[in-house]
Every structure is written in structure tokens, then in C-alpha cells.
Amino acid sequence: MGFTIAEKILARASGKKSVKPGHYVTANVDLAMVHDSMAEVYDILLRTGVKRLWDSSKVVCLLDHWNLPPTIRAAENYKKVRRATKKFGMRYFYGQSAGICHQVLPERGHILPGQLVVGTDSHTITYGAFGAAGAGIGFSEMAYVLTTGKLWFKVPETLKFNINGILPRRVMSKDILLHIAGKYSVEIAQYKAIEFSGQTSKEMSLSSRMTMSNMAAEIGAKFAFFEPDEKVFGCLKERTKERFHPIKADVDASYEKIYDENVSTLEPLVAFPFSVDNVKPISKIGPIKIDQAVLGSCTNGRLEDLRIAAEVIGRRKIHPHVRMLVIPASAQVYQDAIQEGILSKLVESGAIICNPSCGPCMGAHMGLLASGEVCIASINRNFRGRMGSNEAELYLASPATVAASAVNGKISDPRAF
Amino acid sequence: MMRISRLKGRVWKFGDNIDTDVIISGKYLNLTMDEIKNHVLEAISKGFSKNVKPGEIIVAGRNYGCGSSRETAPAALKALGIGAIVAESFARIFYRNSIAIGLPAILCPGITKIFKNGDEAEIDMKKSLIINLTSKESLKFQPFPMEMVKVLEGGGIEHLLRQMVVKDRKRSGKKQVSRG
Numbered sequence: 079m080g081f082t083i084a085e086k087i088l089a090r091a092s093g094k095k096s097v098k099p100g101h102y103v104t105a106n107v108d109l110a111m112v113h114d115s116m117a118e119v120y121d122i123l124l125r126t127g128v129k130r131l132w133d134s135s136k137v138v139c140l141l142d143h144w145n146l147p148p149t150i151r152a153a154e155n156y157k158k159v160r161r162a163t164k165k166f167g168m169r170y171f172y173g174q175s176a177g178i179c180h181q182v183l184p185e186r187g188h189i190l191p192g193q194l195v196v197g198t199d200s201h202t203i204t205y206g207a208f209g210a211a212g213a214g215i216g217f218s219e220m221a222y223v224l225t226t227g228k229l230w231f232k233v234p235e236t237l238k239f240n241i242n243g244i245l246p247r248r249v250m251s252k253d254i255l256l257h258i259a260g261k262y263s264v265e266i267a268q269y270k271a272i273e274f275s276g277q278t279s280k281e282m283s284l285s286s287r288m289t290m291s292n293m294a295a296e297i298g299a300k301f302a303f304f305e306p307d308e309k310v311f312g313c314l315k316e317r318t319k320e321r322f323h324p325i326k327a328d329v330d331a332s333y334e335k336i337y338d339e340n341v342s343t344l345e346p347l348v349a350f351p352f353s354v355d356n357v358k359p360i361s362k363i364g365p366i367k368i369d370q371a372v373l374g375s376c377t378n379g380r381l382e383d384l385r386i387a388a389e390v391i392g393r394r395k396i397h398p399h400v401r402m403l404v405i406p407a408s409a410q411v412y413q414d415a416i417q418e419g420i421l422s423k424l425v426e427s428g429a430i431i432c433n434p435s436c437g438p439c440m441g442a443h444m445g446l447l448a449s450g451e452v453c454i455a456s457i458n459r460n461f462r463g464r465m466g467s468n469e470a471e472l473y474l475a476s477p478a479t480v481a482a483s484a485v486n487g488k489i490s491d492p493r494a495f
Numbered sequence: 496m497m498r499i500s501r502l503k504g505r506v507w508k509f510g511d512n513i514d515t516d517v518i519i520s521g522k523y524l525n526l527t528m529d530e531i532k533n534h535v536l537e538a539i540s541k542g543f544s545k546n547v548k549p550g551e552i553i554v555a556g557r558n559y560g561c562g563s564s565r566e567t568a569p570a571a572l573k574a575l576g577i578g579a580i581v582a583e584s585f586a587r588i589f590y591r592n593s594i595a596i597g598l599p600a601i602l603c604p605g606i607t608k609i610f611k612n613g614d615e616a617e618i619d620m621k622k623s624l625i626i627n628l629t630s631k632e633s634l635k636f637q638p639f640p641m642e643m644v645k646v647l648e649g650g651g652i653e654h655l656l657r658q659m660v661v662k663d664r665k666r667s668g669k670k671q672v673s674r675g
Contacts, residue, residue: 102642122653125653125657126656126657126660127657127660128660129660151526198564199564215592216564216565216566216588216591216596218596218651219591219592219595219652221652221653222652222655225656225659230642265557265558268558268584268587296561298558298561298586440516440563441521441522442522442524442525446522459514459516459563461514461515461516461517461562462516462517462538462539463516464521468520468537468538
């Protein structure tokens with residue numbers, strides 16, 4: 079009997095020949111990512127008297143959630159993080175200009191196939207798009223990892239999603255994940271690993287894969303892998319000299335369940351408030367007027383997302399009643415979008431370009447919603463109160479649908495553009 | 496065996512998919528814990544923070560704590576004095592974080608069927624048993640694996656880490672002496 083990617087990575091990281099779902103293992107972590115929460119982690123390290131990190135070259139830190147700080151308190155926290163990175167001599171600190179952690183780490187060549195990566199962020203799972211086992215953890219566990227380099231894991235069962243068919247025009251990988259959430263609920267992958275497979279997954283761009291691995295957090299997954307292939311190797315070639323050992327699942331690996339999804343007839347989908355599985359097809363929803371449209375986040379703030387938004391909008395103007403926020407996921411994305419002329423098109427249409435950061439996604443700042451306001455966003459969560467007032471409404475959709483909606487002033491089908 | 500052997504308190508009952516933003520919204524994360532406490536579950540249970548008493552217990556449906564990795568969510572519940580959270584199922588990171596800060600997150604399928612809001616609950620950690628003192632019904636839960644018992648018993652990872660640092664220091668101190 080063979081093994082899944084999750085089983086192989088956890089066995090390797092815990093120095094075991096093989097592991098089975100349900101086993102508890104203590105694994106050596108290959109890389110730790112800490113963002114703004116380094117402030118909280120630092121407090122724990124100070125309180126416990128930790129003097130040095132297990133390996134300061136295996137820690138990457140940057141500031142993205144409250145960037146740029148909207149309050150003095152947020153600024154004080156950032157000051158604390160800077161102090162922490164100096165004190166512990168962290169080699170990789172990217173400060174406030176790089177962008178969102180889950181975009182920056184792969185861009186800078188930190189994420190390698192086969193790695194076990196932990197991060198103080200639930201969307202650390204995004205690294206599965208590169209064949210790495212990325213898992214989110216909290217402050218205390220991160221303090222433990224930074225001190226010892228180790229953490230316990232329960233070996234998860236794996237679900238396999240075979241995605242086949244040709245995605246119709248203006249339908250994106252975000253729609254595939256929303257489709258899975260809508261069809262099977264937000265608990266389908268609770269405490270499990272996912273392997274996305276099938277022809278559509280193979281043909282998909284790395285950016286589109288990142289969107290799906292990222293959103294797998296919303297269906298409860300612990301890891302969400304795509305098998306690392308030439309696209310991943312090609313991307314890494316120009317970014318790192320580190321050697322790595324890509325891990326693939328065995329052909330006779332044992333899956334808890336295998337799902338077959340054909341996306342050839344998929345239409346753009348929208349997740350209604352206040353749950354990611356409250357999904358409806360765009361053709362079946364009535365008129366919903368919007369006040370704000372947000373294009374960005376670690377889910378959908380990459381070049382291909384900005385590109386399709388600019389394409390959908392064309393020479394049209396953003397609806398006069400709508401604020402459209404565009405937040406490139408990283409400085410690199412920002413620069414590439416400038417070079418391609420995407421940002422000037424978006425500015426011309428009336429969009430507001432923000433600095434690479436998490437923006438209003440987790441409700442920190444930069445475009446929070448007032449009570450009664452409605453927003454459509456390319457982000458990952460539509461929980462009550464997430465982007466501001468508890469009485470605001472948040473809808474999730476692909477960048478194409480967000481752009482079409484921004485133009486019409488109401489949630490709209492991008493296929494008409 | 497568990498050092499926290501018995502918990503007793505009134506039950507606050509919640510439904511499925513109570514997410515971390517609802518437990519404590521991102522907009523409050525930069526406040527101090529004393530301020531954060533006042534906003535716990537405010538979007539769905541007005542007055543929760545004011546009325547909850549130390550030792551009380553949360554009983555919830557499926558996927559409790561889904562969403563963010565913010566440790567502030569279980570930490571704020573703990574700061575309000577919540578003694579334990581018993582749910583049909585938990586979201587992964589919330590579960591880990593609760594254990595990591597020494598707050599028992601108890602996985603107990605069927606729990607929502609035997610509790611109403613306001614019932615009195617008793618949790619016997621040694622016997623892995625939850626009793627509804629109001630209705631006299633009870634339910635067994637899966638005992639915690641050793642990895643988690645160690646953390647819960649130690650009062651959370653931070654305490655374990657502190658002990659580790661102290662032990663390390665003693666050891667390296669001795670080494671220096673022997674070298675000298």
C-alpha cells in the first residue's frame with residue numbers, strides 16, 4: 079500500500095519510515111513564517127526567557143496585516159516586531175514593502191516542494207500549490223517552533239479531488255473552490271489533507287493553484303496539495319539555489335474519498351453572507367447593489383487576477399456609487415501590473431490602488447464597511463463583521479465577477495463582458 | 496491523568512460554524528486583552544461578555560472556531576473565564592490553539608442533543624464524561640492523546656516552554672562549572 083503526499087512529508091519530517099492517518103508525530107519543521115503576530119510571539123518568547131531561535135535562517139518574517147499601521151497602537155506593534163527580528167538576528171525580514179506573506183514567500187524562493195512549513199496564519203496552506211505541506215498555527219505554538227524547531231502533528235486522512243474539463247470563459251479557479259464548498263460544505267475537509275488532481279489542475283497556472291490551495295482553508299483542510307510539476311520547478315529555478323526533493327503520491331496511495339468534478343459547465347459563483355458554503359450561481363441571483371468591490375488578498379491579488387479585472391472592465395468606468403479597491407498582493411505583482419499597463423487602466427476606470435498588504439480583508443483597516451453596506455470581494459472569508467461593521471454584508475467571488483460587479487454597481491455576471 | 500479533574504458550570508449553547516471573526520473580530524485584535532474581552536461573540540450573542548461567569552462552559556455544534564489562526568479567539572474566551580468548550584467538532588487551528596493555551600477543547604459528537612442553553616454541566620476529565628446536571632443525561636468523550644494531556648496539564652505551551660528554558664539554563668550552567 080502506497081502513501082499520500084501528506085503521509086510522506088510527515089514521515090520524512092518526523093524521521094519515520096512511514097506514518098498512517100491518526101498517528102501523532104513530532105516533526106521537524108523546515109520553515110516558519112511569522113507576520114504581524116511576531117509581536118505576540120515575541121511577548122511569549124520574552125516571558126519564557128528564550129534567548130535564541132532554533133535556526134534564525136529558517137524563519138521568515140514580514141508585516142502585512144496592519145500595513146501601513148492605521149493607529150499608533152498598530153505602529154507600536156510593528157516597532158516591537160522590528161525589535162524582535164533584530165534581537166534574534168532573523169535573516170529574512172521583509173518589512174512592510176514586500177506584500178502579503180503567502181505571495182512573498184513563494185516569490186522569494188522560500189517555499190520548496192516537500193517542505194513542512196508552519197505559519198501564524200490560517201492561509202499558510204497556500205504553499206500546497208508548490209507541493210509543500212503548509213499549516214497554520216497560533217502564537218504559542220509558533221513560540222515553541224521558533225525555540226525548538228519541532229511541533230506535534232496528527233497525520234491526516236487525504237481527500238482527492240480530480241478536477242477535469244475546460245473552464246469556460248470568465249470562470250476562474252476561485253469558482254471551482256466555491257463550487258466544492260457549496261456542494262460539500264465548509265467541513266468537507268475538516269482536519270484532512272487534500273490533493274487536487276486531474277487534467278484541469280495540471281493545466282492550471284501556479285497562481286490559480288495558489289487560489290485553490292489558499293481557499294482549501296475555508297473547507298477545513300490542514301494541507302492542500304497540487305503535485306509539484308515543471309511549472310513549479312521552472313518558477314523555482316530563477317528564485318532559489320536550494321536543493322529540494324519533490325514528493326508525489328504513490329499510485330496506490332490510500333484516500334479517504336475521491337471526488338470527481340467536471341468544470342466544463344461551471345458558471346461564476348458567489349458566496350453569500352455569512353458562510354463560504356452559502357454559494358449560488360450568478361445566473362440564479364437577483365439584483366444585489368454594492369457599495370464596495372475589493373480585488374486583492376492572498377487568495378486573489380496576483381497578476382492574473384488584476385489582469386482579468388482590467389480585461390473585464392475594459393474602457394468602462396467603475397459605477398459612480400461603488401468604491402473599487404485594488405490591492406496587489408506583493409510589490410512584485412504591483413510592479414508587473416504597472417509594466418503591463420494594468421494599473422493605469424484600473425486607475426483610469428476609477429479604481430483605487432492600495433499598497434501591497436492584506437488591506438481590509440481581515441477587518442484591520444483600509445476600506446472597512448459601514449452598517450448596511452454591501453461589498454463583493456475576491457478574498458477568502460465572508461464572516462459576519464469580518465470587513466468592518468457587524469451589520470455589513472460581504473459576498474465572495476472571483477476577480478472577474480468582482481470587476482463586472484464594480485462596473486454595474488450590482489453583483490454581475492462577468493461572462494457578459 | 497488530567498490534573499484538571501472536574502469542571503462545573505452553566506452552559507452557553509451555540510450553533511454550527513461559529514467562526515473566529517464572530518468569536519473576536521479582526522478589528523479588535525490590536526486592543527489589549529482587557530478591551531478585547533468586551534467584544535467576544537458580540538455579533539451573535541449580545542451581552543455575552545458581560546454575563547458570562549468564570550467556570551461556565553460553551554457547548555457548540557460543528558466546526559467551532561473555523562477561520563483564522565488567531566490565538567486571540569480561544570485566549571479571549573479563556574480570559575472571560577470559560578472553563579471548557581465542548582463541541583460536535585472543531586476547526587483544526589482553533590482546536591490546537593485552545594490546547595496550546597491550556598483551555599480544554601472537548602470533542603464530543605452528540606453533545607448538542609443533550610444540552611439546552613442554561614443547563615448545568617459537569618465535566619469529569621478523569622472519566623472522560625460530561626453530565627447534564629439539569630436533565631441527568633450524560634455522554635462519554637474520547638480521552639485526550641498524551642501529547643495534549645502534557646500541554647493541558649502544564650497549563651499551556653507557554654508554561655512548558657518556560658520550564659524547558661529553566662532546565663536548559665541549569666544544564667548549561669552545570670556544563671560551565673565542570674569545564675571551569
